[in-house]
Amino acid sequence: MYGGRRIVAGDTIYIFASETEDGSGLVARGVITSASAVPRKPGIARQTPRVNITVRRTALSKRPLGRTELKRFADWKDGRPETELNFKFYRQATNKIGGISEAAAFLDSYF
Numbered sequence: 370m371y372g373g374r375r376i377v378a379g380d381t382i383y384i385f386a387s388e389t390e391d392g393s394g395l396v397a398r399g400v401i402t403s404a405s406a407v408p409r410k411p412g413i414a415r416q417t418p419r420v421n422i423t424v425r426r427t428a429l430s431k432r433p434l435g436r437t438e439l440k441r442f443a444d445w446k447d448g449r450p451e452t453e454l455n456f457k458f459y460r461q462a463t464n465k466i467g468g469i470s471e472a473a474a475f476l477d478s479y480f
Contacts, residue, residue, distance in 0.1 A: 373466030374418040376404045382424055383476050385435070387464055394435020398480055399424040420466065428480040450475035 376382075380401045386392025407419035436459050442451040450472035457467040469476075 373468060374406065374420055375468065376401055376420060376422060376466055378403055380404075381473070382422075382466075383469075383473075384424070384426075385458060388436050392435075394433060394438070395430045395476070395479055397426050397430060398428045398476070399426045422466070430479050432479055434476075434479055 378401050382399050382401055383395060384397040384399060385394055386396045388394060401422055402425050403423040405421050407421060409416050434454075439451055439455040439459060442449055442455045444452060445456055448471075450469075453469060453472045454476075457469070458465065
């Protein structure tokens, strides 16, 4: 979702623990060590692309960043990194891999 299927070894990843599953939002940063596409199931017209990844953790988050902190950023066109994260990760309560743009520099400030 949101560019996640283009993930490759060597990419930086920011790991959010799903708050719908008792997680706390941003927990770590890491590097992808391997990534492979999960084959589509035959006979199903619309399938979400899926990937299997292996990650080496490089840092733990030093301050909280989750739904509570991002909820107030809901003006989808304001261009803020907080809004991009809120839109991509908290509009639906599903686990996902999402490509981000300007938000990487913002997220680095949490480590």
